[in-house]
Amino acid sequence: MTLTEDEVRAAVAALLEPRDPDAPATVLGAGSDDLEAGRRWLSAAAASGGWAVPTWPRRFGGRDATPDEARLIARVLRDFAVPDLYPYAVGLSLVGPILLESGTPAQQERWLRAIADGSEIWCQMFSEPDAGSDLANLATRAVRDGDEWILEGQKVWTSRGLYSRWGMCLARTDPDVPKHRGITMFAVDMTAPGVEVRPLHQMNGDEHFTEVFLSEVRVPDADRLSDLGGGWAMAMEVFAHERASLGGSGGGLDPGAGEGWLHRLAREGALADPVRRDRAMRILGQQRIADWTARRLAAEAERGGDGGSGGPGGKLRQVAIFKARTDLAKDAQGPAGMLTGEGHVEFLTGPSMSIRGGTDEIQHNIIGERILGLPPEPRVDKGVPYAELRRQGLT
Ligand SMILES: Cc1cc2nc3c(=O)[nH]c(=O)nc-3n(C[C@H](O)[C@H](O)[C@H](O)COP(=O)(O)OP(=O)(O)OC[C@H]3O[C@@H](n4cnc5c(N)ncnc54)[C@H](O)[C@@H]3O)c2cc1C
Structure with a gap:
């Protein structure tokens, strides 16, 4: 039987307050690091109807929803005060889909439910001091020892x-x-012996950012997520999911916030100035274009197309909008914008948006090479065994 909007609304209304359209949204968890509100929502959603991950199987905390039902649920949820799920995003948006696609039955049983109900949080340990944009240069070693690996x-x-x-x-x-x-x-x-997590403080006040040292960390082969040597292909899938969640419709960068920023600026009198009003309208125009483009590409992908530049293009658009919007909010506060206030966290988060999830330059490279078919960058290390490459610190 098809799910109706009234059913979804009634079920969600029992779990969440209606959304205040003017309420400030947190930005990718910035400045809050609040785990409890998200955990409460995820746990209630998994127990009562699978509303947070509707397309996942019921036994893993979803509801086996069709894509149409999932869209309906997402639309209804935009009217409710869904807590910021940033802390849970790696599990929900990256690891979950990967496990559903290619996890072993034991891995799915072990991890999916705990991701869906918020009881276990995941992080993404890809980047290294000499491996960021050139991620394949990574040096962390895993050596097999019987049924285990030593990292x-x-x-x-x-x-x-x-x-x-x-x-x-x-x-x-x-x-x-x-x-x-x-x-x-x-x-x-992350609780295994040999894992040491050291905090790195971000300028926006975030406390969860870290560097992780792995010293003879034993990992059972049963916890290997990819085929042997298949990590790069899996990482590419993860990036596709990441770009989709950062650049998708509804503004993954600012979930559910919609156009609340504009109402807030207007209410605060910040748009009385015609130049600022002009800037705001340009940003609004870009935001609508990004939203419509994301929806068109999602529809195309569902009909079997490849989604075109939906991933890298979407991320670039959302990042540019985010930065323009937070710049405007900061300017509208005058000198105070540099010191304190709501615009402060957002404004100081802005620069990182062009770096995390792959830099703007790398997104442009992907569009150039894979979508427009332009000549690829010269790659001098192509085909050379990793052990024979000249790397920083080595001769
Ligand atoms: C807030 C934040 C959160 C992050 N979270 C995570 C995380 O959870 N997990 C994780 O693994 N990583 C994370 N990262 C790391 C992020 O993925 C890397 O910072 C990013 O990929 C860039 O790598 P890098 O910092 O080593 O810079 P580099 O790769 O050294 O790049 C330096 C500059 O050179 C440019 N550049 C490099 N190569 C090219 C090229 N081929 N063509 C043109 N320009 C190029 C870059 O665009 C950049 O401007 C995070 C980063 C930030 C800022």
């Missing part, structure tokens, strides 16, 4: 590291093949 290395820029129970971690299992081919994906228990 040794350092990760950096690990968001959510401070409160994560699991880390989705790329490590090199074969240095004797070209760099993209010798990488494997593991799930690392």
Whole structure:
């Protein structure tokens, strides 16, 4: 039987307050690091109807919803005060879909329900001091020892590291093949001996950002997420999910916030100035275009198309809108905008948007090479075994 809007509304209204359209949204958890509100919602949603991850199977906290039903639920949820799910985003948006696509039955049983109900948080341990845009250069090693792997290395820029129970971690299992081919994906228990998480403080006040040191960390082979040497292909899938969630319709960067920013500026009198009003209208125009484009590409993808530049293009658009909007909010506060207030956290989060999830330059490269078919960048290390590459610190 098809789900109706009234059913969804009634079920969700029993769990959440209506959304105040003018309420300030937190930005990717910035400045709040609040875990409890999200956990309460996820746990209630998983127990009562699978509203948070509707397309997941019921036994894992979803409701086996069709894409149409999932869209209906997402639309209704926009009218309710859904807590900021940033702390849970790696599990919900990246690890969950990957496990559903290719996890073993035991991995699905072990992890999916705990992701859906918010009881276990995941982080993404990809970047390293010498592996960011050139991620395939990563040096963390995994050496097999019977039914286990021994991981040794350092990760950096690990968001959510401070409160994560699991880390989705790329490590090199074969240095004797070209760099993209010798990488494997593991799930690392962040409480295991040898895992040391050190905080890195961000200028917007975030406390969860970290660097993670792995010293002889033992990981059971059962917690290997990809095939041996299949870590790069899995990482590409993860990035596609990440770009979709950062650049999708509804503004993954600012979930549900919609156009509340504009109402707030108007109410505060910030749009009385014609130049600021002009800036605000340009941003609004860009926001509507980004939203419509995301919806068109999602519809195309559902009809079997490849979604065009939906991923990298969507991320670039949302990042540009976010930065223009937070710049405007800061300017509207005058000198005070540099010191304190709601615009402060948003404004100081802005620059990171062009870096996290792949930099703007890398998104442009992807559009150029994979979508427009332009000549690729020269790659001098193509085909060279990782062990033979000249790397920083080595001769
Ligand atoms: C707030 C925040 C959160 C993050 N969270 C995580 C996380 O949870 N997990 C994780 O693994 N990583 C995370 N990262 C890391 C992020 O993915 C990397 O910072 C990013 O990929 C860039 O890598 P890098 O910092 O090493 O910079 P580099 O790769 O050294 O780049 C430096 C500059 O050179 C440019 N550049 C590099 N290569 C090219 C090229 N081929 N063409 C053109 N320009 C190029 C870049 O665009 C950039 O401007 C996070 C980063 C930030 C800022």
